[in-house]
Amino acid sequence: MFHDLDATLAGLLSSASAPAELRAAEISFRTPDKDFTPTPPTVNLFLHAISENRELRSSVPIMDRVDDHFLSGAPPTRVDCTYLITAWSSQSGDVKVAAEHKLLGATLLWLSTFRVIPDTALVGSLQNPPQRYPVPTALAMTPPDESLAHLWSALGTVPRPTFTLTVTIGMQAPDPLDPVSRVETIDIEGVSRTHPELTGRVFDAGLAAVTGASVSVLDENLDTTTDAAGRFRFRELAFGDYTLRVRVPGGPEVTHPIKYRETAQIHPVFLS
Structure with missing residues (x-):
């Protein structure tokens, strides 16, 4: 050269x-x-x-x-x-x-x-x-x-x-x-300052959405299940520091600390 x-x-x-x-x-x-x-x-x-x-x-x-x-x-x-x-x-x-x-x-x-x-x-x-x-x-x-x-x-x-x-x-x-795989779709999520909610999606190691995963906010004893897109939502939750727990049938249990704020309402969880 x-x-x-x-x-x-x-x-x-x-x-x-x-x-x-x-x-x-x-x-x-x-x-x-x-x-x-x-x-x-x-x-x-x-x-x-x-x-x-x-x-x-x-x-x-x-x-x-x-x-x-x-x-x-x-x-x-x-x-x-x-x-x-x-x-x-x-x-x-x-x-x-x-x-x-x-x-x-x-x-x-x-x-x-x-x-x-x-x-x-x-x-x-x-x-x-x-x-x-x-x-x-x-x-x-x-x-x-x-x-x-x-x-x-x-x-x-x-x-x-x-x-x-x-x-x-x-x-x-x-x-x-x-x-590198081609991007097939782009999923854009919005947040609301007047009606905030803690939300996110659960992904597996291959970045595929996990349906039917159990998601809990341990600090508040709140539970929900992910939908077909792997999404979960918790409404009427005060802003603060929490710990999410994700359970998948036949899979590992994952805990994930988060800081839920007005400017940080979306918290995805990735399973190893």
Whole structure:
């Protein structure tokens, strides 16, 4: 996937609408160490940091519709890929400095126009399957408290002007998506402030309504039985904290503490 991101950025820098300086330059992703001595004018994009973007981390499952059903799975991991960008010229002296500064400035200005990388510019695994979220970019200068001196020292070369480009991509796990049943009906229950009632439904482990279950409010010695939709109701009950007990013939007995309020009149019970 990272090599496809390299190819995507190379395509942006060499596109027909890019500045002439970029179209004429070589685009390299090699490590700019002491052995990196390109002959033609070169823009080097060194991928030097990869990390998860925790601000964009999501716990909401993805959901794809296929015909009349849905497939659900874990959301993609959002990953920041940070490139260290430099410009290189084989000339010498002041001419070399001027050429590299001009090329670096053109690169910065061109990349600043892409707040989000267009879908049509993505290649390879970034295009198929499609990215589920836009692919944003962020340009930044090196903060004053984050010196790159140690990096240049490790590379064995002299420091040079640079800026960073961070691209955030989504990496999807290869696990297959799980089927999710289609919603057949939607049951909406209302509540009344003038005629409140404690109500709810009893469901089994498969989320099917349980008919004929015995429901009791233990604190008030009230009893009722669920109807064909698994629903129970208790009228003329003061708001307060109660404990519901649900009994199913041949099944387990379940107790369920509730807080019955004007704004909390519906209390479903799920049987394990």
